[in-house]
Amino acid sequence: MSSSFSQLKWWKTYFTPNRYSYDQIPDQTGKVAIVTGANTGLGYATIVALAGHGAHVFLACRSKERALGAIERAKKEIKESYPHAASPKLEFLELDLNDITKCKKAADEFQSRNLPLHLLVNNSGIICPFQLSADGIEKQFAVNHMGHFVFTMALLDRLKASQPSRIVILSSLAHENITDGIDFETLNDESKLDNMARYARAKLANVLFAKALARRLAKERVYVNIAHPGYVTQTELNRDEGVYPGPVKWVLDLMFRLNGRPPKEGALTQLYGATSPEIENKDLRGRYFIPIANEIQPSKVARDEELQERLWRYSEDIARKHVKA
Numbered sequence: 001m002s003s004s005f006s007q008l009k010w011w012k013t014y015f016t017p018n019r020y021s022y023d024q025i026p027d028q029t030g031k032v033a034i035v036t037g038a039n040t041g042l043g044y045a046t047i048v049a050l051a052g053h054g055a056h057v058f059l060a061c062r063s064k065e066r067a068l069g070a071i072e073r074a075k076k077e078i079k080e081s082y083p084h085a086a087s088p089k090l091e092f093l094e095l096d097l098n099d100i101t102k103c104k105k106a107a108d109e110f111q112s113r114n115l116p117l118h119l120l121v122n123n124s125g126i127i128c129p130f131q132l133s134a135d136g137i138e139k140q141f142a143v144n145h146m147g148h149f150v151f152t153m154a155l156l157d158r159l160k161a162s163q164p165s166r167i168v169i170l171s172s173l174a175h176e177n178i179t180d181g182i183d184f185e186t187l188n189d190e191s192k193l194d195n196m197a198r199y200a201r202a203k204l205a206n207v208l209f210a211k212a213l214a215r216r217l218a219k220e221r222v223y224v225n226i227a228h229p230g231y232v233t234q235t236e237l238n239r240d241e242g243v244y245p246g247p248v249k250w251v252l253d254l255m256f257r258l259n260g261r262p263p264k265e266g267a268l269t270q271l272y273g274a275t276s277p278e279i280e281n282k283d284l285r286g287r288y289f290i291p292i293a294n295e296i297q298p299s300k301v302a303r304d305e306e307l308q309e310r311l312w313r314y315s316e317d318i319a320r321k322h323v324k325a
Contacts, residue, residue: 019293020272029054032115036060037124039070042229045267046121048074051090052082060095067092097147099134101324107154116162119274122148122169127199130190135322138188144202149315163221164280168273171206173228176299178204181307184314207302208311214286223285225273230291232266268292
C-alpha cells in the first residue's frame, strides 16, 4: 500500500465557489438528527445549525460532561443567532466509537426512545499515534470507520422507516494518498504505514463505505453522501500528542491557523448534504463534496466497487466477531 502526502490536490478546496450558506438551510422542524463527535469543532457547528432550524438533535459523544456543556453553549448561541427559533431540542447520546459493542448499544438506546431518525451525520474523527482499539483494531481505522459502520448499520432500519432520510459521512481529501487499496491482512501492522497514512486509509474507508451503502439504498429514499470539510481550525481532530515530529506539527499548526476555515464555515458542506433540497430533488447519492458544497470525483481507488465490497465484507466479519449481545 503506498501513501504520499505530496500527492494531495490541496488547491481543490481553494478554487471552488461557496454553494451553500446558513440562510439556505430550510426549516428542520419535525426532523430528528444524530451527530457524532458533536461537542466540539465541526460537529458542534452542525448541531447549532440543525437545532437552530428546528431539528431535535442528539449529540452522540463519549463524554456526557462535555456533551452537556456543549448543549448549554449551543442553547445560548442559538438564542443569539436564531432569535425567532423555538426552544432548541438537544440531547446527549453516549457513543464510544473505540468499542463497537458500545456502538451497537448506543444505537439500541436511541431506538428504545421510539423516535424517527431523519438524519445521521457521521462527523467524529481522530488522528493519533499507533494504538489498538478496545476490539484490537488499529485505532484510526476502528474509530473513523468501524465504529461508524456498526452504529450506522444498527440504525439503518430506523432511517428506512423514517424516509426520506439522509446519512452524511465525513471523509477527507487525505483519502487520495492511498493509491493501491487497503491490505486488510496487515491492518494492525504498525510498520506498514505512518500515522498520517493510517489516517488516509481510514478516510478512504469512509468513502468506500459510503459508496457501498448508497448502492444498497438505491431503491430507498435514504440519501447517502460524503463530505470533505476542508482544512478546519479549532477542532480536536489532531489533539493526540506524538502524531507528528515536533517541527512538523509546528509548521502544520501554523498552516492551519493561516489557511484553515473556522468550524462554522467548514460545517457548511456537511450541512448541505444534511439539509439542502437539492439532495432529494436531484437524487444525489454516493456523491463526494468539498468546500463549500462542490461535487468532485473522489480518487480512482475510492471508486473501485470491488474494493468497496471487500471493505463491506471485512467490516461485517469484524462486527460479527466483536459485537457482543
